[in-house]
Amino acid sequence: MFDQYCKYQVEKLFDSAGIRVNGSNPWDITVHDNSLYPHIVVNGNLGFGETYMDGCWDCDALDELFYRILRNRINRKVGVLNHLAHALIGHIRNFQNPSRSFIVGEKHYNTGNDLFAAMLGPGMNYSCGYWENCDNLEEAQNRKLRLVFEKLTLQPGMKVLDIGCGWGGAARYAAENYGVEVTGVTISQKQADYAKKYCEGLPVSIQLCDYRKLQENYDRIYSIGMFEHVGYKNYRHFFDVIDRCISTDGRCLLHTIGGNEPSTCTDPWISRYIFPNSMIPSASQITSSYEGKLVLEDWHVFAYDYYLTLKSWHQNVLNNRKNLEVDYCERFFRMWEYYLLSCAGAFRARHLQIWQLLLTPKGITGRYRVPR
8 A cells, every 4th residue: 555655656746847657758767666666755865766776767868857856856755754864863963074084985986996087087087077168078177177277376386285186187287287286185095096196297295184184385275076075064174274274365266066055964875875974065054164264256156067077977987888897787887877867967957056166365456357
Protein backbone atom coordinates (compact mmCIF):
# COMPACT_ATOMS: atom_id res chain seq x y z
CA MET A 1 0.00 0.00 0.00
CA PHE A 2 2.81 2.44 0.95
CA ASP A 3 4.70 1.64 -2.26
CA GLN A 4 1.63 2.40 -4.35
CA TYR A 5 1.09 5.65 -2.49
CA CYS A 6 4.71 6.66 -3.11
CA LYS A 7 4.43 5.79 -6.79
CA TYR A 8 1.31 7.92 -7.13
CA GLN A 9 2.89 10.89 -5.33
CA VAL A 10 6.14 10.78 -7.30
CA GLU A 11 4.40 10.44 -10.66
CA LYS A 12 2.11 13.33 -9.72
CA LEU A 13 5.11 15.52 -8.86
CA PHE A 14 6.94 14.55 -12.04
CA ASP A 15 3.82 15.29 -14.08
CA SER A 16 3.66 18.82 -12.65
CA ALA A 17 7.13 19.43 -14.09
CA GLY A 18 6.42 17.87 -17.50
CA ILE A 19 8.28 14.65 -16.69
CA ARG A 20 6.74 11.30 -17.61
CA VAL A 21 7.58 7.85 -16.26
CA ASN A 22 8.50 5.63 -19.22
CA GLY A 23 7.79 8.54 -21.57
CA SER A 24 9.44 9.37 -24.88
CA ASN A 25 11.12 12.70 -24.08
CA PRO A 26 14.87 12.75 -23.35
CA TRP A 27 14.18 14.05 -19.82
CA ASP A 28 11.61 11.35 -19.01
CA ILE A 29 12.72 8.47 -16.77
CA THR A 30 12.57 4.78 -17.56
CA VAL A 31 11.84 2.75 -14.42
CA HIS A 32 13.35 -0.72 -14.03
CA ASP A 33 12.57 -1.22 -10.33
CA ASN A 34 9.59 0.28 -8.49
CA SER A 35 11.55 0.37 -5.23
CA LEU A 36 12.81 3.77 -6.34
CA TYR A 37 9.47 5.44 -5.40
CA PRO A 38 9.59 4.99 -1.60
CA HIS A 39 13.30 5.87 -1.71
CA ILE A 40 12.45 9.20 -3.33
CA VAL A 41 9.56 9.99 -0.97
CA VAL A 42 11.54 9.18 2.18
CA ASN A 43 15.07 10.28 1.22
CA GLY A 44 14.65 12.81 -1.60
CA ASN A 45 17.74 13.24 -3.76
CA LEU A 46 19.72 10.78 -1.66
CA GLY A 47 17.27 8.03 -2.61
CA PHE A 48 16.94 9.28 -6.18
CA GLY A 49 20.71 9.24 -6.65
CA GLU A 50 21.33 5.88 -4.98
CA THR A 51 18.62 4.16 -7.03
CA TYR A 52 20.19 5.62 -10.19
CA MET A 53 23.59 4.27 -9.15
CA ASP A 54 21.96 0.87 -8.59
CA GLY A 55 20.37 0.86 -12.06
CA CYS A 56 16.74 1.13 -10.86
CA TRP A 57 16.01 3.78 -13.47
CA ASP A 58 17.55 5.55 -16.46
CA CYS A 59 17.21 8.84 -18.28
CA ASP A 60 18.65 9.93 -21.62
CA ALA A 61 19.23 13.53 -20.45
CA LEU A 62 19.81 13.82 -16.71
CA ASP A 63 20.66 17.51 -16.96
CA GLU A 64 17.31 18.21 -18.65
CA LEU A 65 15.55 16.12 -16.01
CA PHE A 66 17.11 18.06 -13.14
CA TYR A 67 16.50 21.37 -14.87
CA ARG A 68 12.76 20.58 -14.75
CA ILE A 69 12.84 19.18 -11.21
CA LEU A 70 14.65 22.20 -9.79
CA ARG A 71 13.05 24.88 -11.93
CA ASN A 72 9.65 23.67 -10.69
CA ARG A 73 10.97 23.13 -7.14
CA ILE A 74 9.47 19.69 -6.78
CA ASN A 75 12.63 18.66 -4.91
CA ARG A 76 11.24 20.54 -1.91
CA LYS A 77 8.27 18.19 -1.63
CA VAL A 78 10.14 14.92 -1.01
CA GLY A 79 12.63 13.76 1.62
CA VAL A 80 11.66 16.65 3.89
CA LEU A 81 12.42 14.88 7.17
CA ASN A 82 15.74 13.60 5.83
CA HIS A 83 16.76 17.13 4.82
CA LEU A 84 15.65 18.61 8.15
CA ALA A 85 17.73 16.01 10.00
CA HIS A 86 20.84 16.93 7.99
CA ALA A 87 20.17 20.64 8.52
CA LEU A 88 19.80 20.15 12.29
CA ILE A 89 23.02 18.13 12.53
CA GLY A 90 24.81 20.80 10.48
CA HIS A 91 23.50 23.45 12.85
CA ILE A 92 24.81 21.58 15.89
CA ARG A 93 28.17 20.35 14.59
CA ASN A 94 31.03 22.01 12.74
CA PHE A 95 31.78 19.49 9.99
CA GLN A 96 34.55 21.68 8.54
CA ASN A 97 36.69 22.08 11.64
CA PRO A 98 40.48 21.65 11.25
CA SER A 99 40.46 17.99 12.30
CA ARG A 100 38.03 17.18 9.45
CA SER A 101 39.42 19.49 6.77
CA PHE A 102 41.38 16.77 4.93
CA ILE A 103 38.42 14.38 4.54
CA VAL A 104 37.21 15.87 1.25
CA GLY A 105 40.74 15.67 -0.13
CA GLU A 106 40.95 11.98 0.68
CA LYS A 107 37.40 11.17 -0.43
CA HIS A 108 37.10 13.26 -3.59
CA TYR A 109 40.25 14.97 -4.81
CA ASN A 110 42.36 11.84 -4.30
CA THR A 111 39.93 9.76 -6.40
CA GLY A 112 42.50 9.52 -9.18
CA ASN A 113 44.54 11.97 -11.22
CA ASP A 114 43.84 9.86 -14.31
CA LEU A 115 40.10 10.54 -13.96
CA PHE A 116 40.53 14.26 -13.41
CA ALA A 117 43.07 14.60 -16.23
CA ALA A 118 40.65 12.92 -18.63
CA MET A 119 37.73 15.04 -17.44
CA LEU A 120 39.28 18.46 -16.92
CA GLY A 121 41.71 18.71 -19.81
CA PRO A 122 45.28 20.06 -20.05
CA GLY A 123 45.10 22.83 -17.44
CA MET A 124 43.44 20.63 -14.77
CA ASN A 125 41.13 23.50 -13.79
CA TYR A 126 38.35 22.07 -11.61
CA SER A 127 36.06 25.10 -11.57
CA CYS A 128 33.67 26.97 -13.83
CA GLY A 129 35.08 28.26 -17.12
CA TYR A 130 34.19 31.70 -18.50
CA TRP A 131 32.59 31.12 -21.89
CA GLU A 132 32.46 34.70 -23.16
CA ASN A 133 33.56 34.50 -26.83
CA CYS A 134 34.81 30.92 -26.30
CA ASP A 135 34.01 27.78 -28.28
CA ASN A 136 35.58 25.04 -26.15
CA LEU A 137 36.46 24.14 -22.58
CA GLU A 138 40.19 24.91 -22.75
CA GLU A 139 39.51 28.40 -24.11
CA ALA A 140 36.84 28.99 -21.45
CA GLN A 141 39.19 27.96 -18.63
CA ASN A 142 42.01 30.17 -19.88
CA ARG A 143 39.54 33.02 -20.31
CA LYS A 144 38.42 32.52 -16.70
CA LEU A 145 42.01 32.67 -15.44
CA ARG A 146 42.70 35.85 -17.43
CA LEU A 147 39.51 37.34 -15.99
CA VAL A 148 40.60 36.53 -12.43
CA PHE A 149 44.10 37.90 -12.84
CA GLU A 150 42.97 41.01 -14.70
CA LYS A 151 40.53 41.78 -11.89
CA LEU A 152 43.43 41.37 -9.45
CA THR A 153 45.68 43.58 -11.66
CA LEU A 154 48.65 41.24 -11.27
CA GLN A 155 52.06 42.83 -11.81
CA PRO A 156 55.47 41.15 -12.15
CA GLY A 157 57.13 40.47 -8.83
CA MET A 158 53.97 40.36 -6.75
CA LYS A 159 53.53 37.74 -4.02
CA VAL A 160 50.29 35.89 -4.64
CA LEU A 161 48.36 33.37 -2.51
CA ASP A 162 46.19 30.67 -4.09
CA ILE A 163 43.86 29.19 -1.43
CA GLY A 164 42.74 25.78 -2.70
CA CYS A 165 45.22 25.54 -5.57
CA GLY A 166 44.03 22.15 -6.86
CA TRP A 167 46.44 20.64 -9.37
CA GLY A 168 48.25 23.95 -9.84
CA GLY A 169 46.66 25.11 -13.10
CA ALA A 170 45.88 28.65 -11.95
CA ALA A 171 49.20 29.06 -10.12
CA ARG A 172 51.15 27.97 -13.19
CA TYR A 173 49.16 30.28 -15.46
CA ALA A 174 49.76 33.26 -13.15
CA ALA A 175 53.49 32.59 -12.83
CA GLU A 176 54.00 32.02 -16.58
CA ASN A 177 51.88 34.88 -17.87
CA TYR A 178 52.14 37.56 -15.20
CA GLY A 179 55.59 37.02 -13.68
CA VAL A 180 54.34 36.64 -10.11
CA GLU A 181 55.44 34.42 -7.25
CA VAL A 182 52.64 32.08 -6.15
CA THR A 183 52.07 30.09 -2.98
CA GLY A 184 49.36 27.47 -3.40
CA VAL A 185 47.72 25.48 -0.61
CA THR A 186 45.62 22.31 -0.88
CA ILE A 187 44.29 19.58 1.43
CA SER A 188 44.79 16.79 -1.15
CA GLN A 189 48.07 14.87 -1.23
CA LYS A 190 47.53 13.80 -4.86
CA GLN A 191 46.81 17.36 -5.88
CA ALA A 192 49.93 18.61 -4.09
CA ASP A 193 52.17 15.98 -5.70
CA TYR A 194 50.77 16.73 -9.16
CA ALA A 195 50.93 20.52 -8.72
CA LYS A 196 54.58 20.45 -7.64
CA LYS A 197 55.54 18.62 -10.84
CA TYR A 198 53.18 20.69 -13.01
CA CYS A 199 54.70 23.95 -11.74
CA GLU A 200 58.30 22.77 -11.64
CA GLY A 201 60.80 25.43 -12.69
CA LEU A 202 58.40 28.28 -11.93
CA PRO A 203 58.26 30.57 -8.85
CA VAL A 204 55.44 28.45 -7.39
CA SER A 205 55.41 26.85 -3.93
CA ILE A 206 52.80 24.20 -3.16
CA GLN A 207 51.87 23.43 0.44
CA LEU A 208 49.72 20.64 1.87
CA CYS A 209 47.96 22.47 4.68
CA ASP A 210 44.71 23.87 6.04
CA TYR A 211 44.10 27.52 5.06
CA ARG A 212 43.72 28.44 8.74
CA LYS A 213 47.45 27.96 9.25
CA LEU A 214 48.40 30.73 6.79
CA GLN A 215 50.33 33.65 8.31
CA GLU A 216 52.44 35.37 5.62
CA ASN A 217 51.54 38.61 3.87
CA TYR A 218 50.62 38.73 0.16
CA ASP A 219 49.97 41.41 -2.46
CA ARG A 220 47.11 39.45 -4.00
CA ILE A 221 44.95 36.54 -2.84
CA TYR A 222 42.54 34.41 -4.83
CA SER A 223 40.48 31.33 -4.08
CA ILE A 224 38.81 29.48 -6.94
CA GLY A 225 36.30 26.75 -6.08
CA MET A 226 37.48 26.17 -2.52
CA PHE A 227 35.03 28.23 -0.45
CA GLU A 228 32.38 25.51 -0.88
CA HIS A 229 34.41 23.44 1.64
CA VAL A 230 34.72 26.13 4.31
CA GLY A 231 31.33 25.74 6.05
CA TYR A 232 29.08 28.49 7.39
CA LYS A 233 30.51 28.24 10.92
CA ASN A 234 33.93 29.08 9.51
CA TYR A 235 33.13 31.81 6.96
CA ARG A 236 34.12 34.59 9.35
CA HIS A 237 37.37 32.81 10.15
CA PHE A 238 38.10 32.45 6.41
CA PHE A 239 37.88 36.21 5.97
CA ASP A 240 39.94 36.69 9.14
CA VAL A 241 42.70 34.79 7.31
CA ILE A 242 42.28 37.01 4.24
CA ASP A 243 42.40 40.12 6.43
CA ARG A 244 45.50 38.80 8.20
CA CYS A 245 47.38 37.84 5.04
CA ILE A 246 46.56 40.60 2.56
CA SER A 247 48.65 43.75 2.18
CA THR A 248 47.02 47.11 2.93
CA ASP A 249 46.69 47.93 -0.79
CA GLY A 250 46.01 44.33 -1.83
CA ARG A 251 43.10 42.70 -3.61
CA CYS A 252 41.31 39.41 -3.09
CA LEU A 253 39.14 37.47 -5.53
CA LEU A 254 36.71 34.81 -4.31
CA HIS A 255 35.26 32.47 -6.96
CA THR A 256 32.57 30.26 -5.49
CA ILE A 257 29.35 28.37 -6.13
CA GLY A 258 26.45 30.08 -4.39
CA GLY A 259 22.93 29.25 -3.25
CA ASN A 260 19.75 31.29 -3.19
CA GLU A 261 19.06 30.73 0.52
CA PRO A 262 21.21 30.36 3.66
CA SER A 263 22.04 26.76 4.48
CA THR A 264 23.58 24.74 7.31
CA CYS A 265 24.16 21.59 5.23
CA THR A 266 24.64 20.39 1.70
CA ASP A 267 22.58 17.98 -0.38
CA PRO A 268 22.73 14.57 1.37
CA TRP A 269 23.64 12.66 -1.82
CA ILE A 270 26.43 15.11 -2.72
CA SER A 271 27.72 14.95 0.85
CA ARG A 272 27.77 11.15 0.97
CA TYR A 273 29.20 10.37 -2.46
CA ILE A 274 31.00 13.42 -3.86
CA PHE A 275 31.94 16.26 -1.50
CA PRO A 276 31.76 15.25 2.18
CA ASN A 277 31.37 18.19 4.58
CA SER A 278 30.78 20.63 1.72
CA MET A 279 28.35 23.54 1.94
CA ILE A 280 27.02 26.07 -0.56
CA PRO A 281 27.03 29.64 0.82
CA SER A 282 24.29 32.16 0.27
CA ALA A 283 24.98 35.80 -0.55
CA SER A 284 23.95 36.93 2.94
CA GLN A 285 26.20 34.35 4.61
CA ILE A 286 29.17 35.66 2.62
CA THR A 287 28.52 39.37 3.10
CA SER A 288 27.89 39.09 6.83
CA SER A 289 31.23 37.30 7.16
CA TYR A 290 33.46 39.88 5.49
CA GLU A 291 31.64 43.07 6.52
CA GLY A 292 33.77 45.22 8.80
CA LYS A 293 36.94 43.61 7.44
CA LEU A 294 36.90 44.00 3.66
CA VAL A 295 35.31 46.26 1.06
CA LEU A 296 33.27 44.80 -1.81
CA GLU A 297 34.44 46.12 -5.19
CA ASP A 298 32.49 43.82 -7.52
CA TRP A 299 30.07 40.86 -7.55
CA HIS A 300 30.03 39.02 -10.89
CA VAL A 301 27.39 36.36 -11.70
CA PHE A 302 27.73 33.91 -14.63
CA ALA A 303 25.88 30.75 -13.55
CA TYR A 304 25.02 29.43 -17.03
CA ASP A 305 28.74 29.08 -17.76
CA TYR A 306 28.92 26.29 -15.19
CA TYR A 307 26.21 24.41 -17.07
CA LEU A 308 28.44 24.55 -20.16
CA THR A 309 31.50 23.53 -18.14
CA LEU A 310 29.82 20.53 -16.51
CA LYS A 311 28.44 19.34 -19.85
CA SER A 312 31.96 19.52 -21.29
CA TRP A 313 33.41 17.56 -18.37
CA HIS A 314 30.76 14.89 -18.84
CA GLN A 315 31.54 14.62 -22.53
CA ASN A 316 35.25 14.30 -21.74
CA VAL A 317 34.50 11.40 -19.37
CA LEU A 318 32.42 9.71 -22.06
CA ASN A 319 35.20 10.19 -24.62
CA ASN A 320 37.77 8.62 -22.28
CA ARG A 321 35.57 6.00 -20.66
CA LYS A 322 37.19 2.99 -22.34
CA ASN A 323 40.58 3.86 -20.87
CA LEU A 324 39.09 4.67 -17.45
CA GLU A 325 37.14 1.41 -17.21
CA VAL A 326 40.35 -0.36 -16.15
CA ASP A 327 40.18 1.35 -12.76
CA TYR A 328 36.53 2.38 -12.33
CA CYS A 329 33.39 0.22 -12.20
CA GLU A 330 29.95 0.72 -13.76
CA ARG A 331 28.43 1.94 -10.51
CA PHE A 332 31.15 4.57 -10.23
CA PHE A 333 30.42 5.85 -13.73
CA ARG A 334 26.71 6.08 -12.95
CA MET A 335 27.53 7.98 -9.76
CA TRP A 336 29.84 10.35 -11.62
CA GLU A 337 27.33 10.92 -14.41
CA TYR A 338 24.62 11.68 -11.86
CA TYR A 339 26.96 14.15 -10.13
CA LEU A 340 27.98 16.03 -13.26
CA LEU A 341 24.60 16.19 -14.98
CA SER A 342 22.44 16.83 -11.92
CA CYS A 343 24.70 19.77 -11.11
CA ALA A 344 24.54 20.94 -14.73
CA GLY A 345 20.75 20.98 -14.48
CA ALA A 346 20.95 22.85 -11.17
CA PHE A 347 23.00 25.66 -12.71
CA ARG A 348 20.78 25.90 -15.74
CA ALA A 349 17.73 26.13 -13.47
CA ARG A 350 19.56 28.80 -11.41
CA HIS A 351 19.13 26.64 -8.32
CA LEU A 352 22.91 27.09 -8.05
CA GLN A 353 24.91 30.21 -8.91
CA ILE A 354 28.52 31.01 -9.70
CA TRP A 355 29.96 34.18 -8.22
CA GLN A 356 33.22 36.09 -8.35
CA LEU A 357 33.67 38.67 -5.59
CA LEU A 358 36.45 41.24 -5.70
CA LEU A 359 37.39 42.50 -2.24
CA THR A 360 39.95 44.95 -0.88
CA PRO A 361 41.04 45.92 2.65
CA LYS A 362 40.15 49.62 2.39
CA GLY A 363 38.56 50.19 -1.01
CA ILE A 364 40.13 51.18 -4.34
CA THR A 365 40.71 54.91 -4.63
CA GLY A 366 40.12 56.63 -7.95
CA ARG A 367 38.38 55.27 -11.03
CA TYR A 368 38.52 51.55 -11.65
CA ARG A 369 36.52 49.53 -14.15
CA VAL A 370 36.23 45.84 -13.29
CA PRO A 371 37.04 43.62 -16.30
CA ARG A 372 34.32 41.41 -17.79
